[in-house]
Amino acid sequence: xxxxxxxxxxxxxxxxxxxxEAVAEGAIAAGCRYYAGYPITPSSExxxxxxxxxxxVGGVFMQMEDELASICSVxxxxxxxxxxxxxxxGPGFSLMQEAIGYAAITETPLVVVDIQRAGxxxxxxxxxxxxxxxxxxxxxxxxxxxxxxxxWSVQEMYEHSIEAFNLAxxxxxxxxxxxxxxxxxxxxxLEVQATVRVFNRVKKHGTPPFGTDSMDxxxxxxxxxxxERLLVxxxxxxxxxxxxxxxxxxxxxxVERINNKILANRGKIANTESxxxxxxxxVVVAYGFTARSALFAVELLRKTGKRAGLLRxxxxxxxxxxxxxxxxxxxxxxxxxxxxxxxILGEVMKYARCEVSGLNQTNGEIIHPQRIVREVxxxx
Amino acid sequence: MQEIRQVRLCGYGGQGVxxxxxxxxxxxxxxxxxxxxxxxxxxQARGGYARADVIISDRTIVFPHVIEADILISMxxxxxxxxxxxxxxxxxxxxxxxxxxxxxxxxxxxVGVAATSYAVKEILQKQSANMIILGACLRVAEVVTKSSxxxxxxxxxxxxxxxxxxKAFELGWSLGEHLKGVQEV
Amino acid sequence: MAxxxxxxxxxxxKSTPFCPGCGHGILMNLILRAIDELGESMDKMLFVSxxxxxGWIPSPHFNADxxxxxxxxxxxxxxxxxxxxxxxxxxxxxxxxxLASIGGNHLIHAARRDTDLTVIxxxxxxxxxxxxxxxxxxxxxxLSATSPGGNIYRPFDLCQLVLGAGxxxxxxxxxxxxxxxxxxxxxxxxxxxFSFIEVxxxxxxxxxxxxxxxxxxxxxxxxLERCISKEEAEHLSEEDLRGKIITGEFTGARD
Numbered sequence: 001x002x003x004x005x006x007x008x009x010x011x012x013x014x015x016x017x018x019x020x021e022a023v024a025e026g027a028i029a030a031g032c033r034y035y036a037g038y039p040i041t042p043s044s045e046x047x048x049x050x051x052x053x054x055x056x057v058g059g060v061f062m063q064m065e066d067e068l069a070s071i072c073s074v075x076x077x078x079x080x081x082x083x084x085x086x087x088x089x090g091p092g093f094s095l096m097q098e099a100i101g102y103a104a105i106t107e108t109p110l111v112v113v114d115i116q117r118a119g120x121x122x123x124x125x126x127x128x129x130x131x132x133x134x135x136x137x138x139x140x141x142x143x144x145x146x147x148x149x150x151x152w153s154v155q156e157m158y159e160h161s162i163e164a165f166n167l168a169x170x171x172x173x174x175x176x177x178x179x180x181x182x183x184x185x186x187x188x189x190l191e192v193q194a195t196v197r198v199f200n201r202v203k204k205h206g207t208p209p210f211g212t213d214s215m216d217x218x219x220x221x222x223x224x225x226x227x228e229r230l231l232v233x234x235x236x237x238x239x240x241x242x243x244x245x246x247x248x249x250x251x252x253x254x255v256e257r258i259n260n261k262i263l264a265n266r267g268k269i270a271n272t273e274s275x276x277x278x279x280x281x282x283v284v285v286a287y288g289f290t291a292r293s294a295l296f297a298v299e300l301l302r303k304t305g306k307r308a309g310l311l312r313x314x315x316x317x318x319x320x321x322x323x324x325x326x327x328x329x330x331x332x333x334x335x336x337x338x339x340x341x342x343x344i345l346g347e348v349m350k351y352a353r354c355e356v357s358g359l360n361q362t363n364g365e366i367i368h369p370q371r372i373v374r375e376v377x378x379x380x
Numbered sequence: 381m382q383e384i385r386q387v388r389l390c391g392y393g394g395q396g397v398x399x400x401x402x403x404x405x406x407x408x409x410x411x412x413x414x415x416x417x418x419x420x421x422x423x424q425a426r427g428g429y430a431r432a433d434v435i436i437s438d439r440t441i442v443f444p445h446v447i448e449a450d451i452l453i454s455m456x457x458x459x460x461x462x463x464x465x466x467x468x469x470x471x472x473x474x475x476x477x478x479x480x481x482x483x484x485x486x487x488x489x490x491v492g493v494a495a496t497s498y499a500v501k502e503i504l505q506k507q508s509a510n511m512i513i514l515g516a517c518l519r520v521a522e523v524v525t526k527s528s529x530x531x532x533x534x535x536x537x538x539x540x541x542x543x544x545x546x547k548a549f550e551l552g553w554s555l556g557e558h559l560k561g562v563q564e565v
Numbered sequence: 566m567a568x569x570x571x572x573x574x575x576x577x578x579k580s581t582p583f584c585p586g587c588g589h590g591i592l593m594n595l596i597l598r599a600i601d602e603l604g605e606s607m608d609k610m611l612f613v614s615x616x617x618x619x620g621w622i623p624s625p626h627f628n629a630d631x632x633x634x635x636x637x638x639x640x641x642x643x644x645x646x647x648x649x650x651x652x653x654x655x656x657x658x659x660x661x662x663x664l665a666s667i668g669g670n671h672l673i674h675a676a677r678r679d680t681d682l683t684v685i686x687x688x689x690x691x692x693x694x695x696x697x698x699x700x701x702x703x704x705x706x707x708l709s710a711t712s713p714g715g716n717i718y719r720p721f722d723l724c725q726l727v728l729g730a731g732x733x734x735x736x737x738x739x740x741x742x743x744x745x746x747x748x749x750x751x752x753x754x755x756x757x758x759f760s761f762i763e764v765x766x767x768x769x770x771x772x773x774x775x776x777x778x779x780x781x782x783x784x785x786x787x788x789l790e791r792c793i794s795k796e797e798a799e800h801l802s803e804e805d806l807r808g809k810i811i812t813g814e815f816t817g818a819r820d
Contacts, residue, residue: 016405034649062648064674065671068671069641069670069671070641072638072645076632076649077646080649082645185419186417187402187415188414188415188416188417189415224630224646224653225611225630227608229575229628229629229630230632231624232630233632234635
């Protein structure tokens with residue numbers, strides 16, 4: 001495996017950064033040296049900081065004509081050897097979906113940061129929402145897998161951005177950092193270490209760039225200009241990239257492998273965090289900013305002797321099924337507060353064999369801890 | 381010092397409320413504290429009323445928004461009217477006494493500082509009022525150290541405004557000296 | 566394909582998918598001829614193409630790095646590769662629908678930025694692969710699967726479009742003008758900036774069949790008759806110019 005510890009791109013120490021600034025710094029620390037994007041609220045500060053910082057660290061920044069061009073140029077740069085990313089918000093994320101499917105079938109490692117705002121449509125551009133999780137999973141046509149992370153703090157906006165690149169490079173898959181306006185514009189203390197652990201692309205010359213012996217393997221990935229004479233296509237292809245547009249076995253083989261390489265490693269990829277789960281009768285399952293409201297609520301409840309706990313989902317896709325199953329076995333009731341109409345509630349219901357209910361809010365504001373306290377108190 | 385302090389600054393857009401919040405938050409980090417800051421964003425921040433919340437704590441902060449302000453710094457009447465009701469019992473309000481007529485509030489101490497008027501007369505720059513009122517507040521309420529705040533001004537304010545901001549902060553700090561035990565300067 | 570150019574093709578690919586009479590095979594030949602005459606190394610060539618018949622000219626045939634992309638986005642993909650690794654010699658080969666209709670925005674912005682790409686647009690004036698629907702380049706009055714009464718909208722003048730957007734080198738030739746076309750491709754490849762060549766390429770299967778050109782030779786004859794040089798056009802009246810296609814270079818190579 002190609003993990004290595006490299007020197008950071010910021011001096012070690014404490015910073016007072018916004019979530020968006022932290023994303024930019026995390027990406028740069030992970031080795032991102034190509035960024036293409038199009039301005040959109042509430043994500044634009046990411047591209048603004050990248051534009052300035054790439055001048056210092058030597059990266060290529062492109063402000064493209066739209067989000068379609070942004071993500072497509074990112075894919076082009078990745079095949080030219082870059083670690084590359086784009087950042088956007090809901091409307092731009094919608095525009096990028098076709099290219100995300102392309103990245104999935106061509107096994108192109110890339111990072112998309114989606115700073116979620118209140119949708120659908122133009123919605124409330126400056127307000128918060130968490131409505132893009134199902135789009136992250138199912139936004140492009142056909143069957144494929146992605147990885148989606150859900151940071152809850154400025155620290156995690158930084159760390160998840162590094163992690164996103166590491167996962168993308170390990171599994172050759174699009175990885176999303178699913179930020180929310182409330183974390184993107186929050187300023188917090190960020191602790192930066194002197195070194196960063198990064199995964200660099202596995203290259204093996206002369207081996208097939210789109211095939212492995214096993215049905216859940218990740219092939220090595222060479223770049224353009226290295227004399228490999230690569231054939232990259234979004235059409236169904238064999239292990240060498242030759243188009244196979246009417247061979248049923250070739251199609252099934254490719255589709256199964258790009259799904260299996262993620263699903264078979266679900267246990268390694270999917271990450272959760274447990275708070276006060278010991279003896280918890282009611283478990284709140286939450287992610288992103290809402291998990292902070294939930295933790296605050298759970299701590300208030302515990303102070304009054306109420307047996308509440310929190311399972312925080314740091315990874316949304318692949319979905320942490322096992323952790324949810326465990327909670328479903330131990331708790332009497334699971335509550336899922338979300339800034340949407342229950343996108344993850346449905347997933348939790350699939351795996352938790354206990355009473356599960358949602359607490360949904362779609363007003364463009366964060367869920368206040370007191371709402372969660374009241375909801376838990378009603379059943380305890 | 382208390383374990384956690386919730387500070388809210390508010391005023392008109394253009395009074396430098398958001399920048400003041402950033403300077404305060406960064407100063408607290410220099411003091412080794414944990415900090416979470418949020419501010420009004422979007423159309424409001426471009427001319428309407430502005431708000432900056434800063435939570436300062438000795439340990440990591442779970443919920444990063446202000447629930448009840450321990451300290452409210454208000455620089456305009458509409459902002460005062462909007463937020464003076466959300467101050468915690470035993471909280472303290474610093475208001476620009478040239479801009480605001482305070483209401484009677486139970487359990488909340490209120491201190492007037494004629495920040496804008498001092499800014500115009502002493503600094504010859506109306507925009508320095510934010511540093512004056514914050515200087516006075518910090519002297520009285522002891523939120524961050526003076527040296528960290530001055531260093532934070534150095535790092536967060538563009539060079540051409542730096543001297544004026546430091547001077548305004550010093551003026552506010554000295555006004556704060558006289559505030560011990562009085563209601564207005 | 567001329568035997569001496571076979572070295573530029575992948576040995577495992579034995580045939581092209583183009584219909585009998587399609588002009589794209591000729592264009593394929595001429596692109597490789599230009600590369601051969603310039604002595605360009607295929608190790609540094611990257612061919613980027615979109616969706617449609619012309620997208621298959623380089624992919625999988627050319628024995629170099631090839632990137633077969635999404636419909637309309639070839640130039641955007643190419644921009645990323647070129648900007649990250651300027652040592653790559655990046656050529657975009659695609660059709661009129663791909664580059665100028667669904668991908669029109671990327672075309673004009675790459676021209677505006679003067680990104681160092683060579684873009685070859687194979688213009689067959691129709692959507693060939695999807696079954697002969699009207700394109701933004703279909704001539705007024707021509708019949709198509711979606712214009713049964715004849716196309717009622719004016720077609721784009723692609724060269725004027727790219728010139729207006731700021732392209733450094735712009736030319737138009739037909740596959741019936743092979744020598745001029747090879748020279749133009751060579752100029753475009755050597756130019757350090759955005760170059761665009763519109764190549765008129767007949768589509769007997771979809772365009773010809775619907776517009777009473779019953780054989781590929783009739784379509785070739787039509788191009789020979791309609792395509793006149795810029796210089797010839799200067800001496801013709803408006804009446805005589807009707808139905809003609811003006812070919813040539815529309816700016817000199819900038820450097």
